[in-house]
Amino acid sequence: xxxxxxxxxxxxxxxxxxxxxxxxxxxxxxxxxxxxxxxxxxxxxxxxxxxxxxxxxxxxxxxxxxxxxxxxxxxxxxxxxxxxxxxxxxxxxxxxxxxxxxxxxxxxxxxxxxxxxxxxxxxxxxxxxxxxxxxxxxxxxxxxxxxxxxxxxxxxxxxxxxxxxxxxxxxxxxxxxxxxxxxxxxxxxxxxxxxxxxxxxxxxxxxxxxxxxxxxxxxxxxxxxxxxxxxxxxxxxxxxxxxxxxxxxxxxxxxxxxxxxxxxxxxxxxxxxxxxx
Amino acid sequence: xxxxxxxxxxxxxxxxxxxxxxxxxxxxxxxxxxxxxxxxxxxxxxxxxxxxxxxxxxxxxxxxxxxxxxxxxxxxxxxxxxxxxxxxxxxxxxxxxxxxxxxxxxxxxxxxxxxxxxxxxxxxxxxxxxxxxxxxxxxxxxxxxxxxxxxxxxxxxxxxxxxxxxxxxxxxxxxxxxxxxxxxxxxxxxxxxxxxxxxxxxxxxxxxxxxxxxxxxxxxxxxxxxxxxxxxxxxxxxxxxxxxxxxxxxxxxxxxxxxxxxxxxxxxxxxxxxxxxxxxxxxxxxx
Numbered sequence: 001x002x003x004x005x006x007x008x009x010x011x012x013x014x015x016x017x018x019x020x021x022x023x024x025x026x027x028x029x030x031x032x033x034x035x036x037x038x039x040x041x042x043x044x045x046x047x048x049x050x051x052x053x054x055x056x057x058x059x060x061x062x063x064x065x066x067x068x069x070x071x072x073x074x075x076x077x078x079x080x081x082x083x084x085x086x087x088x089x090x091x092x093x094x095x096x097x098x099x100x101x102x103x104x105x106x107x108x109x110x111x112x113x114x115x116x117x118x119x120x121x122x123x124x125x126x127x128x129x130x131x132x133x134x135x136x137x138x139x140x141x142x143x144x145x146x147x148x149x150x151x152x153x154x155x156x157x158x159x160x161x162x163x164x165x166x167x168x169x170x171x172x173x174x175x176x177x178x179x180x181x182x183x184x185x186x187x188x189x190x191x192x193x194x195x196x197x198x199x200x201x202x203x204x205x206x207x208x209x210x211x212x213x214x215x216x217x218x219x220x221x222x223x224x225x226x227x228x229x230x231x232x233x234x235x236x237x238x239x240x241x242x243x244x245x246x247x248x249x250x251x252x253x254x255x256x257x258x259x260x261x262x263x264x265x266x267x268x269x270x271x272x273x274x275x276x277x
Numbered sequence: 278x279x280x281x282x283x284x285x286x287x288x289x290x291x292x293x294x295x296x297x298x299x300x301x302x303x304x305x306x307x308x309x310x311x312x313x314x315x316x317x318x319x320x321x322x323x324x325x326x327x328x329x330x331x332x333x334x335x336x337x338x339x340x341x342x343x344x345x346x347x348x349x350x351x352x353x354x355x356x357x358x359x360x361x362x363x364x365x366x367x368x369x370x371x372x373x374x375x376x377x378x379x380x381x382x383x384x385x386x387x388x389x390x391x392x393x394x395x396x397x398x399x400x401x402x403x404x405x406x407x408x409x410x411x412x413x414x415x416x417x418x419x420x421x422x423x424x425x426x427x428x429x430x431x432x433x434x435x436x437x438x439x440x441x442x443x444x445x446x447x448x449x450x451x452x453x454x455x456x457x458x459x460x461x462x463x464x465x466x467x468x469x470x471x472x473x474x475x476x477x478x479x480x481x482x483x484x485x486x487x488x489x490x491x492x493x494x495x496x497x498x499x500x501x502x503x504x505x506x507x508x509x510x511x512x513x514x515x516x517x518x519x520x521x522x523x524x525x526x527x528x529x530x531x532x533x534x535x536x537x538x539x540x541x542x543x544x545x546x547x548x549x550x551x552x553x554x555x556x557x558x559x560x561x562x563x564x
Binding site: 045046047067068070071073075077079082083084085086090094095097098099100121137141 | 299300301306309313316317320321385386387389390392393394395396397559
């Protein structure tokens with residue numbers, strides 16, 4: 001199997017951006033507002049034309065996509081909400097009919113947690129529930145490649161977890177997923193790999209656990225000393241704790257050892273770019 | 278493109294049937310779209326009431342206020358209004374409803390979603406035409422029923438007149454729908470759609486002889502009105518529902534059915550070209 005290949009360069013908002021997304025992975029795209037990540041994704045979806053560069057998605061140029069190609073793609077847009085006077089089941093069933101090999105309606109309503117709302121009009125649903133209709137419509141056609149743009153905005157925490165499980169199960173079935181999100185924990189929980197886009201360029205790309213030297217970065221040891229809270233950055237936290245333990249002769253008050261979170265790394269990357277610019 | 282598809286990475290596809298699953302055709306999808314459009318339309322109660330009640334209310338008002346006999350034409354003014362309101366009612370279900378409907382769908386992002394679907398664009402237009410066919414015929418039937426019951430309207434007496442009714446209805450419907458689709462690209466968003474669609478339609482009704490008979494209007498108004506389809510739709514309906522003696526009230530002293538067909542036909546073709554060249558899936562906010 002040949003890996004899915006995508007790369008393109010020179011868009012107004014996107015300046016020489018290269019990306020390779022492999023078939024079957026969950027790929028996260030992070031970046032501040034206006035960094036060009038939505039533009040990038042829209043070009044990949046075939047919804048925006050590009051000024052230069054080469055793009056290949058599932059073996060085709062999305063700018064000249066065939067109907068067949070569209071039937072392999074699923075999209076859940078940012079800020080999008082299905083509207084209209086149809087019921088949930090009618091909406092999803094209608095869109096299923098566009099595809100040659102759609103998923104089972106009951107099954108999909110179950111996974112998005114809308115079985116009980118199947119007969120309800122979409123207009124009468126809450127924001128989070130409508131969002132789940134969007135997701136159901138996005139995956140009903142059994143897409144090879146699914147684009148998710150801020151998919152869980154407006155979800156309560158429990159619904160988010162449920163949604164993550166859905167995404168993981170889709171990925172287990174072999175669906176390639178491109179996820180853009182502001183929620184770093186979401187990207188960290190789901191993505192196999194991710195790219196940080198700033199100023200229309202990829203500034204870092206890799207595994208969420210090792211991105212930007214995260215795994216090898218210095219750890220911070222903090223504790224409560226008699227004179228107040230103390231912090232110490234070190235490459236050898238175990239040694240520091242040993243010393244502290246000897247000093248306190250037992251429990252070290254309010255001891256924590258932390259490595260930079262994905263958020264720290266991400267914010268650091270953005271700051272770096274801003275200073276460079 | 279299709280050739281590269283066959284050679285595209287097929288191994289490990291989620292669809293073991295390969296390319297076996299066939300995409301539904303444009304006509305079938307158009308029917309499906311039509312079904313959904315009609316269902317949604319009739320579920321939006323306020324819009325349904327407004328669409329169907331407005332022409333009936335207008336017709337009842339005008340035909341009740343002005344009901345004198347017209348000298349030498351053998352008809353009452355009410356009859357004239359009924360025939361004219363058929364044209365205006367048809368245009369409201371096609372031009373106005375389609376234009377506002379599409380502008381709203383575009384603003385709400387529904388068009389963007391549809392565009393992402395493996396659906397040819399013609400299926401979307403077919404769906405709209407089905408909606409107009411159903412609502413336009415229903416509207417016409419309702420107006421006819423009220424006209425016959427209260428305002429001395431006579432149903433067509435000959436198969437030829439029924440035929441004229443059918444083609445005026447169909448051509449008028451198609452021409453106005455296409456115009457509505459083209460016009461839907463003008464409003465910036467859903468909020469501005471109603472004024473932008475309704476205002477020109479209202480003006481057009483005045484200069485097309487819907488509220489004021491053609492022979493009492495100034496020359497330039499008639500000229501402008503004659504450029505658009507509404508005047509000719511109303512004229513076609515008058516040919517169907519008024520006795521031949523009433524011809525004297527027409528501009529040319531005749532029903533001019535040939536010209537009616539010609540102008541409406543030309544609008545169908547011109548409207549189609551306008552649609553294909555100006556239609557956009559994206560709203561202005563989509564960039």
